[in-house]
Amino acid sequence: MKKIIKKITAMAVMSLFAATQLQTPQVNVQAADGVATVEKTTAKQPKIYGRSGIVIDAKSGKILYAKKVDDRHYPASITKILTTLVAIENNKDLYDEVTFSSYAVNSIEPGSTHIGIKAGEKIPLIDVLNAIMLESANEACNGAAEHTAGTTKKFVELMNKKVKELGCTGSHFVTTNGLHDDDHYVTARDMAKISKAALENETFRYVACKPNYYIAPTNKDKHGKELWNHHKMVKRTMFNYDGVEGGKTGYTTKAGGTLVTFAKRGDQELIAVDLCAHGYELYEDTIKMLNYGFNNYKTIAPFKTMNTVLKDDTYGFLKTGNELSQYKIPLKHLNDVTVMLEKKQSASKLTYKCKDNKYIISYDGKQIGSVKLY
DSSP states (O other): OHHHHHHHHHHHHHHHHHHHTTSSSBOOBOOSSOEEOSOOOOSOOOOOSSSEEEEEETTTOOEEEEESTTSOBOOGGGHHHHHHHHHHHTOSOTTSEEEOOHHHHHSSOTTSOOOOOOTTOEEEHHHHHHHHHHSOOHHHHHHHHHHHHSSHHHHHHHHHHHHHHTTOOSOBOOOSSOOOOTTOBBOHHHHHHHHHHHHTSHHHHHHHSOSEEEEOOOSSOSSOEEEEOOOTTTTTSTTOOTTEEEEEEEEETTTEEEEEEEEEETTEEEEEEEEEEOTTHHHHHHHHHHHHHHHHEEEEOTTGGGHHHHTTOEEEEEOGGGOEEEEEOOOGGGGGOOEEEETTSOGGGEEEEEETTEEEEEETTEEEEEEEBO
16 A cells, blocks of 8 residues: 555656646646546446436546436426526625515415515525525525526526536426426436536535525514425435435426435545435435445545645746746645545556646556546
């Protein structure tokens, strides 16, 4: 093991020297995606109630389990993962106040989920986003959409633009909140891609990965609002599961139940999506899929051990005209580099090298992926 660490450390030093000459004045290592081996485990796959389901590695996007992942289904309120992400990405000030229009609060389907926001009520956008992800408030989606894009229709255009950018090919969105429309649908594969992109946003993590939240009194509500996450695995109910961070529930009569769940153990983070199941079946399916992922795969962070040796070291390099220039190389970003393997695969077969502006990662002599240095 010591030989492996020394080998990685030596390679990292060479890599960082090469990378530092790419850009000035500082190298910013970003590795949100990670890499994974191409092998597929032969372990017995679980049977789920949902008509469609998937589990992926949150870093690399590697599919660990799949059932009819390209079939189209109505997403119901898991739509709100995309709504929240698009609102975050298109607003500079998340503490700016959202003023709710009469349309935003009164256009939602009678009997659908809401938190009683009133027309003319002013609520900070960050609170509105919490209402969307925790309490699944349909009027909150409309308010965030109007605040972001002017109208819900224009906001939905941003939603469809985003999924296209993410490479989603089997999904289309019509509403901000997932209330039923025949032309509003997703695939499990696409929903996993959307969730992966959302988790890469730290603000989304802050909003989505908590059991409860409090909205302070507003101009229309002197008591404030207590919000509770609807996801039963987040609330630590009978479906308590080690490592669950957050997720989103959904239900309409035509969609059935839908569920997205994020779970992390150590350096390994998984995303599970279950579509068109009912009641407790959603949680039973999710537990089966997550167990399959955690039991048959492992994730390592190969560069974490280097921080004590190289973190914040300063090196000098010659520039044009023999001028000496100092460059500081931040290594904390290397903590995010992960490699996913099957449980039976040995980490000793991993090798790393730097070429141009990429770390090339190989397993048993075969390249399995790369991490780009910016």
